[in-house]
Amino acid sequence: MSPNSKDLLIAIPTYNERENVEMLIEAITKTGIDADLMFVDDNSPDGTGQLLDSLKPKYPRLQVAHRPGKQGIGSAHQYAIRTAYQLGYKKLMTMDCDFTHRPERLPEMLAAAKGNDVVVASRYMSKNSLPGWNIFRRILTHSGHFMTTWLLKMPYDATGALRLYNLETIPLYAWDTITSNGYSFFFESLHILFLNKFKIAEIPIELPSRTYGNSKMDKREVVRSVKLLFATYMTKVMNPERYNIVKPLPIESINPDLKDDQDWDGYWSGKAKIGSLLYDFIAAFYRKFIIRRILNHFAHKHFKKNGEVLHAGCGSGQVDVDISKFVKITGLDISTQALSFYNKCHQGNCKLLHGSIFSIPLEKSSVDGIYNLGVMEHFTEPEIKKILGEFHRVLKNDGTAVMFWPPEFGLSVMFFKVLTFIFENFLGRKNVKFHPDEITRVRSKQHVKQLVESENFSVVEYYFGIRDIFTYSVIAVKKRQTA
Secondary structure, eight states: OOTTOSSEEEEEEESSOTTTHHHHHHHHHHTTOOOEEEEEEOOOTTOHHHHHHHHTTTOTTEEEEEOSSOOOHHHHHHHHHHHHHHHTOSEEEEOOSSSSSOGGGHHHHHHHTTTOSEEEEESSSSTTOSTTOOHHHHHHHHHHHHHHHHHHOOOSOTTOOOEEEETTTSOGGGGGGOOOOSTTHHHHHHHHHHHTTOOEEEEEOOOOSOSSSOOOOOHHHHHHHHHHHHHHHHHHHHOGGGGOOOOOOOOBTOOTTOOOTTOHHHHTSOOOOGGGHHHHHHHHHHIIIIIHHHHHHHHHHHSOTTOEEEEETOTTOSSOTTGGGTSEEEEEESOHHHHHHHHHHHTTOSEEEEOBTTBOSSOTTOEEEEEEESOGGGSOHHHHHHHHHHHHHHEEEEEEEEEEEOBTTOHHHHHHHHHHHHHHHTSOOOSOOSSSOOOOOBOOHHHHHHHHHTTTEEEEEEEOSGGGTSOOEEEEEEEOOOO
16 A cells, blocks of 8 residues: 555644654554554644654654644544544544553554444453553542443443544544543543444553653543543433434524524533533423423424424424424524534434524415424513514414413422522522523413514413423414414
8 A cells, every 4th residue: 555545544642742752653663554644743842743743754654733732632632533534534543652552552453443433442351451550540540440331331441542443434423422622532432432333342452651751631630531421421311312423414594693692502512511410400301201291292282293393492302302203393593503402312303494583584474383492581571572573474374383481480490599599508609500591481371461462473272280390381372364
């Protein structure tokens, strides 16, 4: 195979590895592997990047990627992965630069790649695989392995960097789901591939104590990784759809000029933040086990089978996967992050529409029904009237809109008021915010009636009761025909 072939790329992140890089290049070359090398250097203060540039005439298959500063080991791996796809490589191998990953084991990694999507080098398949390690590092490493196997139910060495990826069988968009820029990238990425049933193989390796230089992982990074591990576990339990690898659907008419003043992209970003897990857990429980059932009930009651229905302010899509088998859903949201999550939940069985509910990008009288859940309360009454005006415009004659709208006296509202009080007055947390501001909650049936009638709707049903444990007021309104 000629130099600069596109079969295999070996990517090696570096930060202050000047003393190692040429020795490593020589050691890899001696293995006889037919591969290009790419070092990803984060502007090392010791001049690693400049030394690598000077070595390129000597090693024609050497590439050097320079990044402006230290951005995290996970970020470096993501960069290498995406660059490998961009350059057309079929396989990508990743490894460290400190000789803890022995170059002589690389041919064995390649041999194990046949018929598999990922090959992982494991420190836990044989005894005495960590020679020279001190007791603290042994405890830390084995604790990390125990936690990933116990919490994530994943039997592999999930925190090591010596891996081989088959880029022909793992699609590029699979990596869009990964959020970590640090060491937690390793278990997060492998966990997502594992959940999506990619074929993973392991080979046993010895991992000697770092031969050259010093470890880059400090105590703060350990704490961050542990936090993300628990956040990943909670997400897997309550929001596993976030980890679905689904081919992105085209979002119709993406409008770059839309202003998201309430930062819904941030809310639906999918980043597992430990501080928001309590709300995420409670909200996911309500969506899946309570709201989903009540939506099924009212959708079958007020929408006709196979009707064109708009989910206005669709969010995650965890609540309406059942009714997508009953009606044809178009999910509308101002947040492209929300639309991406919605697509993962629905596995492509929907349309996606990027837009604002103040100016819905649909033709007049184009849908049979509209519904939303937990949307109207985030706006003022004049804004709600404008939204209702848009609903009236896009609904067909006699079309129905069903709104799930929290009342002032709803159980969830009371619960989060109490929770906020506890956090602020007993736990010392100030300005606690579990969800975006709720500006206008339902005060009474008469309150809703006045709002909808002002925009030429009639209330056909008002429900507040045990079906959703007194969480929402459910309001079904029928479009009045206007001259």
